[in-house]
Amino acid sequence: MxxxxxxxxxxxxxxxxxxxxxxxxxxxxxxxxxxxxxxxxxxxxxxxxxxxxxxxxxxxxxxxxxxxxxxxxxxxxxxxxxxxxxxxxxxxxxxxxxxxxxxxxxxxxxxxxxxxxxxxxxxxxxxxxxxxxxxxxxxxxxxxxxxxxxxxxxxxxxxxxxxxxxxxxxxxxxxxxxxxxxxxxxxxxxxxxxxxxxxxxxxxxxxxxxxxxxxxxxxxxxxxxxxxxxxxxxxxxxxxxxxxxxxxxxxxxxxxxxxxxxxxxxxxxxxxxxxxxxxxxxxxxxxxxxxxxxxxxxxxxxxxxxxxxxxxxxxxxxxxxxxxxxxxxxxxxxxxxxxxxxxxxxxxxxxxxxxxxxxxxxxxxxxxxxxxxxxxxxxxxxxxxxxxxxxxxxxxxxxxxxxxxxxxxxxxxxxxxxxxxxIRAIWTTVAISFVLGLVLKIGLGANGMLVSESTQALADWLQANGTTVDLIIGVVIPVSILTVMHFWxxxxxxxxxxxxxxxxxxxxxxxxxxxxSLPAIIVGGCLLLCGLLMFGLIPFNDEGHLILAVFGAVLVLITCLIFFFIRIQQKRNLT
CATH class of the missing domain: 1.20.1730.10 (Sodium/glucose cotransporter)
Structure with a gap:
């Protein structure tokens, strides 16, 4: 820099x-x-x-x-x-x-x-x-x-x-x-x-x-x-x-x-x-x-x-x-x-x-x-x-x-x-999802405590399909539980x-x-400063003057339009 x-x-x-x-x-x-x-x-x-x-x-x-x-x-x-x-x-x-x-x-x-x-x-x-x-x-x-x-x-x-x-x-x-x-x-x-x-x-x-x-x-x-x-x-x-x-x-x-x-x-x-x-x-x-x-x-x-x-x-x-x-x-x-x-x-x-x-x-x-x-x-x-x-x-x-x-x-x-x-829907949804998350993502994850010869195939599949597992735990399970509890x-x-x-x-x-209207005024002022900054950077560069000038001119034009519309809105509010 x-x-x-x-x-x-x-x-x-x-x-x-x-x-x-x-x-x-x-x-x-x-x-x-x-x-x-x-x-x-x-x-x-x-x-x-x-x-x-x-x-x-x-x-x-x-x-x-x-x-x-x-x-x-x-x-x-x-x-x-x-x-x-x-x-x-x-x-x-x-x-x-x-x-x-x-x-x-x-x-x-x-x-x-x-x-x-x-x-x-x-x-x-x-x-x-x-x-x-x-x-x-x-x-x-x-x-x-x-x-x-x-x-x-x-x-x-x-x-x-x-x-x-x-x-x-x-x-x-x-x-x-x-x-x-x-x-x-x-x-x-x-x-x-x-x-x-x-x-x-x-x-x-x-x-x-x-x-x-x-x-x-x-x-x-x-x-x-x-x-x-x-x-x-x-x-x-x-x-x-x-x-x-x-x-x-x-x-x-x-x-x-x-x-x-x-x-x-x-x-x-x-x-x-x-x-x-x-x-x-x-x-x-x-x-x-x-x-x-x-x-x-x-x-x-x-x-x-x-x-x-x-x-x-x-x-x-x-x-x-x-x-x-x-x-x-x-x-x-x-x-x-x-x-x-x-x-x-x-x-x-x-x-x-x-x-x-x-x-x-x-x-x-x-x-x-x-x-x-x-x-x-x-x-x-x-x-x-x-x-x-x-x-x-x-x-x-x-x-x-x-x-x-x-x-x-x-x-x-x-x-x-x-x-x-x-409130029961929250506790049920969170508890079931949390337990499943611990088992599937931590217990059966890489070097997980639940990984053994009998569970190795399942652990390999879970690790190879991590995004699918995340979506099941984060979307499918909660939606299913809440749907059941709604009708139950x-x-x-x-x-x-x-x-x-x-x-x-x-x-x-x-x-x-x-x-x-204050946010629009602040945005207009910021755009004006950014436009002036573009022009101010021109002397510090040996090339790229045109693109800096174009960006600066566009920002100043947008600023003018913002303040024009603010003025129109203020006149409408007065009437």
């Missing part, structure tokens, strides 16, 4: 930090802090949900799959889009309709306080460890791209690059602070800004990568045989269908995504946000997975996990590498901030207020929300720093808990629609009656919120 790259990265990090601090004025109540006061525009919510799916793994794992297997990586990611569209049609509006501030509030109404405790701690452990691994992986990737002078206190003398410890502390600390200050508003707006930076960097790479390989025709000609197949031996049609179903549960019921449907102004807006999320995932995977696919034809012997980074280094001009580093940071920052905000909201509202201080004022709850955000952030950074010393234990935790995503989230989806299932129980569950009462109270209150 050149000095201009560090400058660009620094400007970006300072910018999102300041946006988070600026948005702190919006948090006057716990509803503002954790549900954006119901004033989030649908497009802000949709873009934020889109970014929440990203992490460092998007570039490392999916980039590696795209480099090795080609188009099938794109097809797998399109499944997220199909799942999100299904969520928009069936689920998203229900979250807003109930008038709850957090998903945990719905869990308590529908299944009781014990279910909230179980979901809170089970999902928190899963997400904290998983996000910590992502933060650690991101830092590993970024420090490799960031050499420093030997005298720099942030430098690791053994590598000459940014110290991994400092990378985790700096990158994690920035996310924690802006999430703590700005709450869900900061999460939403920084996600939107990160969406802009991510796509700007990727759109910039694609034409340069095509040019380096000789054009589209040369890419198609040089690509390996089967590179554009829609499926493979590992990623079959069965896998793709199961991938859609398990992510239908995830997008429809995981708390970070459900919060996006709660924070908008109406049921219609919640549906639109999910449709935007789904539409983007039907269009964008080809765009941001093209660089490693193209790089396969440039360097067929590269490490797949480094393909994305190597493609960036090969084609990006000075200054744009810093923007790409910012984009990679953005991918994980979005996931981190979303999880910090949603669990800080649960600890504040469902644990602190309900169990410890029911008479707490809204101002006090906002303060406690910030305290919980800092505490969770400290734990997250601490776990990230400990990853090298855990001896692979974090992989076991993630493997076990990832098997529980379907069993944990499927009952929530059922609870939105089925009058009959109650004839009476209406008490939790359903509580939810109906809540909905009736919300309808009777007749509270109406309007989407804020």
């Amino acid at each position: 050149h000095s201009i790259d560090y400058f660009v990265l620094s400007v970006y990090l300072i910018g999102i930090f300041l946006v988070g601090l600026f948005l702190s004025f919006k948090n006057k109540s716990s509803e503002d802090m954790f549900a954006a006061g119901g004033e989030s525009p649908w497009w802000t919510s949709g873009l934020s949900a889109f970014m929440t799916m990203f992490s460092a793994g998007t570039f490392v794992v999916w980039g590696g799959i795209a480099y090795q297997h080609g188009l099938v990586a794109v097809i797998i990611n399109l499944c997220y889009g199909v799942a999100a569209l299904l969520v928009g049609f069936f689920v998203a509006g229900h979250w807003k309709r109930m008038g709850v501030k957090t998903p945990a509030q719905f869990i308590e109404l529908r299944f009781g306080a014990s279910a909230v405790q179980f979901y809170t701690w089970a999902m928190m452990v899963f997400r904290i460890v998983g996000v910590a691994v992502s933060l650690y992986s991101l830092s590993i990737v970024l420090v490799a791209m960031m050499p420093l002078d030997a005298g720099n206190p942030l430098c690791d003398p053994s590598t000459g690059n940014l110290s991994l410890v400092w990378a985790i502390i700096i990158f994690g600390g920035i996310v924690v602070i802006y999430t703590m200050a700005g709450g869900l508003w900061a999460v939403l707006m920084t996600d939107v800004l990160q969406f802009i930076v991510l796509n700007l960097a990727v759109i910039f790479i694609v034409p340069l990568a095509f040019a380096s390989t000789g054009g589209v025709g040369a890419f198609l000609e040089k690509a390996p045989e089967g590179f554009f197949a829609l499926t493979s031996n590992k990623y079959t049609v069965f896998f793709l269908v199961g991938w859609v179903l398990i992510h239908f549960f995830m997008i429809g019921a995981e708390w970070a995504f459900a919060q996006r449907f709660i924070c908008v102004s109406s049921e219609k807006e919640a549906k639109k946000s999910a449709y935007l999320f789904g539409g983007l995932y039907l269009l964008s995977p080809m765009l941001w997975l093209l660089p490693p696919m193209i790089y396969r034809t440039i360097n067929p012997d590269a490490d797949p996990q480094e393909a994305y980074i190597l493609a960036c280094r090969a084609v990006l001009p000075a200054g744009m590498v810093g923007l790409m580093v910012a984009a990679m940071f953005s991918a994980t920052a979005s996931m981190v901030s979303s999880q910090l905000n949603v669990f800080a909201g649960v600890l504040t509202d469902e644990i602190y207020r309900r169990l410890l201080k029911p008479e707490a004022s809204e101002r006090h709850l906002v303060q406690m929300g910030r305290v919980f955000t800092i505490l969770l952030g400290a734990v997250l950074i601490g776990v990230s720093l400990l990853i090298p010393y855990l001896g692979g234990a974090e992989k076991v935790v993630v493997a076990i808990t990832s098997l529980m995503v379907g069993p944990l989230l499927a009952p929530t989806i059922w609870g939105l629609f089925s009058k009959r299932v109650g 129980r004839g009476e209406t569950a008490a939790g359903w009656k509580r939810v109906e009462q809540q909905v009736n109270e919300v309808i009777a209150a007749g509270k109406v919120t309007e989407a804020s």
Whole structure:
């Protein structure tokens, strides 16, 4: 990286930090802090949900799959889009309709306080460890791209690059602070800004990568045989269908995504946000997975996990590498901030207020929300720093808990629609799925305790068909159990009656919120700065002036259009 790259990265990090601090004025109540006061525009919510799916793994794992297997990586990611569209049609509006501030509030109404405790701690452990691994992986990737002078206190003398410890502390600390200050508003707006930076960097790479390989025709000609197949031996049609179903549960019921449907102004807006999320995932995977696919034809012997980074280094001009580093940071920052905000909201509202201080004022709850955000952030950074010393234990935790995503989230989806299932459905689904997961994935896994001569054939089949087993445990078993329990129980569950009462109270209150225009203003300002940055990079490069100027001009034009439409909307509101 050149000095201009560090400058660009620094400007970006300072910018999102300041946006988070600026948005702190919006948090006057716990509803503002954790549900954006119901004033989030649908497009802000949709873009934020889109970014929440990203992490460092998007570039490392999916980039590696795209480099090795080609188009099938794109097809797998399109499944997220199909799942999100299904969520928009069936689920998203229900979250807003109930008038709850957090998903945990719905869990308590529908299944009781014990279910909230179980979901809170089970999902928190899963997400904290998983996000910590992502933060650690991101830092590993970024420090490799960031050499420093030997005298720099942030430098690791053994590598000459940014110290991994400092990378985790700096990158994690920035996310924690802006999430703590700005709450869900900061999460939403920084996600939107990160969406802009991510796509700007990727759109910039694609034409340069095509040019380096000789054009589209040369890419198609040089690509390996089967590179554009829609499926493979590992990623079959069965896998793709199961991938859609398990992510239908995830997008429809995981708390970070459900919060996006709660924070908008109406049921219609919640549906639109999910449709935007789904539409983007039907269009964008080809765009941001093209660089490693193209790089396969440039360097067929590269490490797949480094393909994305190597493609960036090969084609990006000075200054744009810093923007790409910012984009990679953005991918994980979005996931981190979303999880910090949603669990800080649960600890504040469902644990602190309900169990410890029911008479707490809204101002006090906002303060406690910030305290919980800092505490969770400290734990997250601490776990990230400990990853090298855990001896692979974090992989076991993630493997076990990832098997529980379907069993944990499927009952929530059922609870939105089925009058009959109650708390027993959660315990039954989780218990059976967990035991099966332990037996099939751990006990009969490689070097498992249950592997013997009599079970060796079964163990070999399970290990060779790991994705199929995951889908059976995560989708087939939970759906089958919940279906049986729905038809087995004839009476209406008490939790359903509580939810109906809540909905009736919300309808009777007749509270109406309007989407804020502030997000559009912030986005317009960000695009203007990005456009000016493109022009500012021209003197620092010996070539590529035209493409930098074109990108800058397009961004300035989009900015003008955004402010034009904001002005029109403001005039309509006045009349």
